[in-house]
Amino acid sequence: EPEVTQTPSHQVTQMGQEVILRCVPISNHLYFYWYRQILGQKVEFLVSFYNNEISEKSEIFDDQFSVERPDGSNFTLKIRSTKLEDSAMYFCASRASGANTGELFFGEGSRLTVL
Amino acid sequence: AQSVTQPDIHITVSEGASLELRCNYSYGATPYLFWYVQSPGQGLQLLLKYFSGDTLVQGIKGFEAEFKRSQSSFNLRKPSVHWSDAAEYFCAVGAGYALNFGKGTSLLVTP
Numbered sequence: 001e002p003e004v005t006q007t008p009s010h011q012v013t014q015m016g017q018e019v020i021l022r023c024v025p026i027s028n029h030l031y032f033y034w035y036r037q038i039l040g041q042k043v044e045f046l047v048s049f050y051n052n053e054i055s056e057k058s059e060i061f062d063d064q065f066s067v068e069r070p071d072g073s074n075f076t077l078k079i080r081s082t083k084l085e086d087s088a089m090y091f092c093a094s095r096a097s098g099a100n101t102g103e104l105f106f107g108e109g110s111r112l113t114v115l
Numbered sequence: 116a117q118s119v120t121q122p123d124i125h126i127t128v129s130e131g132a133s134l135e136l137r138c139n140y141s142y143g144a145t146p147y148l149f150w151y152v153q154s155p156g157q158g159l160q161l162l163l164k165y166f167s168g169d170t171l172v173q174g175i176k177g178f179e180a181e182f183k184r185s186q187s188s189f190n191l192r193k194p195s196v197h198w199s200d201a202a203e204y205f206c207a208v209g210a211g212y213a214l215n216f217g218k219g220t221s222l223l224v225t226p
Contacts, residue, residue, distance in 0.1 A: 004158070033213070042218040043159070043205060056213060091158065104214060106151075106159035 002026045004107035006092050012113045013082055021077045021110045023092030032075045033093040033104065034067065036060070043091065049075065082114045117142040119208050121217035128196050129225050136191040136220050138206030147209035148189040150180055153219075154202045162204075165189060176200070198224045 005024045013019050025032050034046040047057040049067050064086075066078045075094075079086055089109040118141045128134050140146055147166050151159040163174025170182040180191045189206060201224045207214040 035214075035216075043207075043216040045213040045215065048213060058213075093159075103161050103164070104159075105161075108156070108158040 002105075004092055004094055004105050006090075006107035006110045008110055009108070010111045010113070012115065015084055015114055016081050019079045019082055019086075019112060021079075021090050021092075021112070023075045023077070023107060024073050025075055025092065025094030026096075026105055027073070029094035029096050029105070031055075031095040031097070032067075032069070033095070034077045035091040035093065035106075036088040037091065037109075038085075038088045046077075046090075079112075082112075084114050087112055087114045117146075117208055117215055119206050119215055119217035121204075121206055121220050123220045124218070125221045125223065127223040127225060130198050131195050134191075134193045134196045134200070134222070136204050136206075136222070138189045138191065138217060139187050140189065140206075140208050141187065142208055146189075148180075148182060149207040149209060149214065150174065150178070150189075150191050151205045151207060151216075152176075152202045153205065159205065162191070196222075196224055198226070200224055 007022045032049040035043050037043045045058050047061045048055045064080045068076050089111050091109045092107045093104040095104050120139045122137050149164045150162040152162050153159050162178050163172050163180055165172050165182045173179050178193050182189050203219045203221050205219045206217040
């Protein structure tokens with residue numbers, strides 16, 4: 001069964017460092033997403049991406065964050081200068097269509113710890 | 116603004132007992148509603164979804180959910196819980212490109 005894969009599964013970094021989280025969405029999907037879940041809190045939407053551009057982003061997704069699809073398979077989330085409050089589980093998701101009814105398929109997450 | 120509320124942070128049930136997880140939403144239009152499950156160390160898996168039609172929807176793993184517009188609720192149920200159902204359960208409302216998640220309910224299953 002096709003699945004969304006994320007790397008790394010866990011990353012520890014120092015405050016102020018740049019971090020890149022990688023995702024390989026399901027191959028025929030066209031819509032890509034990043035969500036995050038701070039420990040003990042709900043899963044929060046960060047950004048959606050379609051046709052090589054951001055289609056929607058939340059207030060959380062400020063100038064420190066960027067997304068990119070550098071090739072035909074990877075979808076990356078970059079945090080330019082990490083802060084302590086960026087510590088969270090980051091989930092990548094993909095969807096075949098843009099319809100609200102389409103199922104989002106999630107990866108297993110990348111846990112980011114900022115020290 | 117749309118919101119999703121899961122009133123119960125933790126629920127403990129005995130194996131074989133019935134289960135109901137509550138979800139209430141606030142949304143201006145007809146909502147698209149989802150339940151996801153997250154097992155330890157795993158990603159989010161879709162259990163079921165509601166868009167229109169029959170208000171009682173069946174999902175995977177023996178789960179079902181009922182959409183009640185008058186109560187703005189979409190509660191998840193299972194008649195007999197198995198130990199493997201222990202996980203975090205998230206209700207979500209779909210709008211635009213994004214899903215808006217509730218804070219989740221952690222389910223513990225005791226022998």
